[in-house]
Amino acid sequence: MTTPLRLGIAGLGTVGVGVVKIVQTHAALLEQRAGRPIVISAVSARSKSKNRDVDLSDYAWEDDPVALAKRDDVDVYIELMGGHEGAAKDSLEAAIAAGKDVVTANKALLAIHGQALAEAAEEKGHVIRFEAAVAGGIPVVKALTEGLAGNEIKRVMGVMNGSCNYILTRMEDAGLSYDAVFDEANQLGYLEADPELDVGGIDAAHKLALLSSIAFGTQVDFDAVELEGIGSVTIDDIRQAADMGYKIKLLGVAQMTGRGLEQRMSPCLVPNSSPLGQLQGGTNMVVLEADAVGQIVLRGPGAGEGPTASAVMGDVMDIARGFRLSTFGQPAKTLRKARAARAAVPAPYYLRMRLLDKPGALSKIAAILGDAGISIDRMRQYEHADTAAPVLIVTHKTTRTALDEALAQFETTNVMTGTPVAIRIEAV
Amino acid sequence: MTTPLRLGIAGLGTVGVGVVKIVQTHAALLEQRAGRPIVISAVSARSKSKNRDVDLSDYAWEDDPVALAKRDDVDVYIELMGGHEGAAKDSLEAAIAAGKDVVTANKALLAIHGQALAEAAEEKGHVIRFEAAVAGGIPVVKALTEGLAGNEIKRVMGVMNGSCNYILTRMEDAGLSYDAVFDEANQLGYLEADPELDVGGIDAAHKLALLSSIAFGTQVDFDAVELEGIGSVTIDDIRQAADMGYKIKLLGVAQMTGRGLEQRMSPCLVPNSSPLGQLQGGTNMVVLEADAVGQIVLRGPGAGEGPTASAVMGDVMDIARGFRLSTFGQPAKTLRKARAARAAVPAPYYLRMRLLDKPGALSKIAAILGDAGISIDRMRQYEHADTAAPVLIVTHKTTRTALDEALAQFETTNVMTGTPVAIRIEAV
Structure with missing residues (x-):
């Protein structure tokens, strides 16, 4: 086990640079924990000349992520480009075809093509890991698929888009309208290039679809998520909900019902005094409910260089230590197609x-x-x-x-x- | 990988019965997730005739846990008897000598003899796993050793004794004295047979010593924990702390300082509005702080049949899936002896x-x-x-x-x- 584990990193934005920094600064620590060195062989990004505040001179450079994914000196292909088509998908498929393990932070790609990709990887005996795709630095995929592996999961809930939670809590704190806070968040760079991914709930719904799959052993089905963004939430709603003892959150909920799998991502009221109600700003929270353990609440940063890189490295370390878990916690071919149940569970x-x-x-x-x-x-x-x-x-x-x-x-x-x-x- | 994983369970109290129930009710689910059946070969407890509300007739019975630990039809020895000497230690050593993997919920045994036991197991190429020993159903050992494996850990904190947290929150809510609530808790069966294990902070300090080891790569050193129980906390302290914006919690804190490893388990004030400050009753909470991820908060039930059995089964499933992590997250022989730093970090x-x-x-x-x-x-x-x-x-x-x-x-x-x-x- 003293053979180094060799990484190829495609995408050198915030997260990619964060991963490079961890590998560089914690080389000794990682080797001690994994029992083998973790090294970077090659990297790829759109612009080679961009100053990234990190020394890349020891690594081979590839302009084309597909070429990176196929390199002989790469054991694990780390895809951090994003996007559910194009270079991300092509390179990930190339990595699988070339017999590499894959670590990705790409929630959109897996929410839409996860089943096919996982089946392809597993046919080759390789793994795709995606801790960084859901709730940033919170090790929730690990908690669900491994820590709670003895449980039947009952319900998974979460605030998984920090930008939306920032907007909603800022509206309440400052008494500002949705439009005013939206503009503010946009100027602060808190929103995606296409803000609808955030405020429309799409990004969070991708994450929910992935959590549903690992929670319930079902094929990931993003199209079945009942989706409603926060654009219609008014300051009056927030104030009057508060008056009744509630907060408004963009809440994802997945639960298996007698009528099928219910997946919702929509504004919901939660009690002021609950952990979800008390969640402020950009922090994420996931609530896991299961038959043996009861309720587990996980809270942490949902985005950013360090937290997301931490999640990527958690997956890398699992692979380095020889842990080869199926993408969705059980072989992809055994995942059921769930019937989609819309609003099956009554609520106040x-x-x-x-x-x-x-x-x-x-x-x-x-x-x-x-x-x-x-x-x-x-x-x-x-x-x-x-x-x-x-x-x-x-x-x-x-x-x-x-x-x-x-x-x-x-x-x-x-x-x-x-x-x-x-x-x-x-x-x- | 269709060979069954065969368990031998010693100790059929609450937790042991919980594990049997999970193996029985979730046989199909466990097999699907692990890729192989999980079966029980044999069990052991003090009294064979006691009614345990679960059917044990399919399993071999051993009066002697040491005999159970050595059985040829046992792959994983599950020790749920408790106690840091006697049968628990003897049987665990026998299991290691016989080349079995071990899962245990025994915090005292590992806090005191963990280093020697881990070295012995690793010499044989076997693992000891102890998720259930720390914070009940919360998968915190997994989060620290695996999810955050790319991080340098800065500080680990936690409320890890539900009975103490029950007493402190009940004193505040009901305006009762420590002695009155202690008696109440004792009558409700919330306290250990030796209540000093709870209110003296010893049980929680065992857990903290284990967390310190996996957080900082140091040999577990329970004797170095600065220990103070909750017996001297008065209702006046609680009221006047509240008046200043604080709650009193029995808080464990471990951090690596320039002067060595500081481990404390003592009553501390935390802000009312913090997640720790808001923790009510018997629930546990662990806060992990690390260089890349920042702060992760984990909250869940710290004890009880289902939660503790859930943690045991998480470890069993890892072993079933072929994941063989060293007891303390890196080979026991590479763990450093940390210098103990007492109260090294200044505080208000x-x-x-x-x-x-x-x-x-x-x-x-x-x-x-x-x-x-x-x-x-x-x-x-x-x-x-x-x-x-x-x-x-x-x-x-x-x-x-x-x-x-x-x-x-x-x-x-x-x-x-x-x-x-x-x-x-x-x-x-």
């Missing part, structure tokens, strides 16, 4: 609406809810200066289907202005 | 004292602190009905040595009644 909902100052307005709304079988837990009507009163309702548990019927009925009344807002309250 | 302190109603009383105290080089961050004097005023002081960072000198000086004044209380404030 928070409803916000504006009712006109008309006699009987509230009773019309209450009657519609009652007819739909939805009972009211709490209700508040707020003072108002104009002709419409803000009304908040917290329902008891109901299905989304029943709720949607009631919401449609609301439109047929003439007691409401604007469109009512409905946000699920997740029990945590 | 909370001081509580009662000063007599004499002119100049407070100035005498302030002068002693000043002469010792200790500056005052905040000070409060409370209303009082008798002749002595409760005074709280929060100092700026100071060494414990300087503080102890000042405390000794206090005794030479004649302005104080009783002995002052000093509790470290840990930055979290």
Whole structure:
């Protein structure tokens, strides 16, 4: 076991540079822990001349990541370019074909092509590891697939997009509108080049789809994630949810139900006092619920050079130590295709609406809810200066289907202005 | 890899029965994940006739755990008896000598004899795994030795004794004295047969010593843990700490300093609003700080049938999957002997004292602190009905040595009644 493990790193952005720094500064520590040296053979990136604040002169340079992936002096191909098509996919496929192990931080690629890639790798007896793709520095893939391997997983939940959590907590703290904080976050460089990946929940949904697969032994199915971004969350929602004892979070939830696998990534209310409710700023949190262990909460940085590089190196060290876990925790060919269950699990909902100052307005709304079988837990009507009163309702548990019927009925009344807002309250 | 992995389980208390239940109820799931069946060959416990609410008829019975450990049909010896001498130690040594892998939940045994046992196992090419020995169901050994394997660990902290945390939070919630809550906890069966293991901090210190070893690559050294239990924490401390924005926790802290390895298990103040400060009841929490990843917080059940059995099974599954990590994350022979540094890291302190109603009383105290080089961050004097005023002081960072000198000086004044209380404030 004193043969060095030789890495080829494609992508020298923040994370790639972070990995190079760890390999350079902790060479002795890594060798002691792995029982063998960890070395970098070659690197690849778009621009060779860019100053990256790290010495790359000892490593071979490849302009083409596919060429890097095939090199004879590379044992582990580390893909840190991102993107679910193009160079990332081509090079990863080339690495698998060439019989390399793969470590990647690419959530989009695996959420969309993970099943095919894992099958291809496993046919060759090689592994794809992706700890860095989910919740940054938090070793959640390891906790789920290994630490909790004796459990039947019941539910996985998480705040897994730091930018969205930053926006939501900043709106509340500063009393600013979504648009104002969005612009602020964009200027601070907190958002992806395509901000919809963040605020539309897509990035977080990629992560959820990967967690679902390892939690439930199912083929990764990103298209089945019910997806709703944070763009429609208003400062009024945040304030009035707070008034009811809740925070609004972009929350991912995956659970196996009698009707199939439910995967949701959407704004949800969680209690103020819960660990998820108390999560501020860019930090990530994942909650794992399983039959034997109960509830485990993991909290840590969800992005950034050090945390993401730490996750990449955790995978590299596993490979160096001879641990060869299947990509999704069990052989890819044994993963089931799950039926997608949409909103299968009933939940209480928070409803916000504006009712006109008309006699009987509230009773019309209450009657519609009652007819739909939805009972009211709490209700508040707020003072108002104009002709419409803000009304908040917290329902008891109901299905989304029943709720949607009631919401449609609301439109047929003439007691409401604007469109009512409905946000699920997740029990945590 | 379709050869079954055959377990021998010694100790059929809560945890042992939990492991049997998981193996029985999740046979198919475990086989799918491990790629091979997990089966129980034989079990051992003190009483064969005791009703354990689980069917043991398919397994061979051994009265003697040493005989169990040596059986030809056992690949992994699971030691769940407890105790750092006697049957637990003898049988574990027998298992190692017979060339078995070992999984144990025995923190005392490993904290005291871990180095010798690990060296013996590794000489034979076998592993000892102990996830269940630290923080119950939280996969913290795995997170530290594997997930964070690319990091230099800076500090490890934790609330790792649920009974102590229950007592401290119950004292605050109910406004009860330590003695009253101790009795209550004892009657509820929350405490060990020897309660000093819990409230004296010994059990938690065993766990801390194990975490230190895997965090810093040092030989486990339980004797070097600075140990102070919760018996001297009063309801006044808890109330007045709360008034200053803090909670009192039995906190374990391990960090490598310029002067050596500091390991402390003692009551500490942590901010109300920190994850540690918000931890209620019997839940455990471990905080890992490392150079690349920053801070990771893990929270979960620290004890009980399901959680502890979950941790045991995590280790069993690693072995079943062919992952053979050294006991302490690197070969035992490469672990350094660390110099023990006592109270090497300066910290702010909370001081509580009662000063007599004499002119100049407070100035005498302030002068002693000043002469010792200790500056005052905040000070409060409370209303009082008798002749002595409760005074709280929060100092700026100071060494414990300087503080102890000042405390000794206090005794030479004649302005104080009783002995002052000093509790470290840990930055979290």
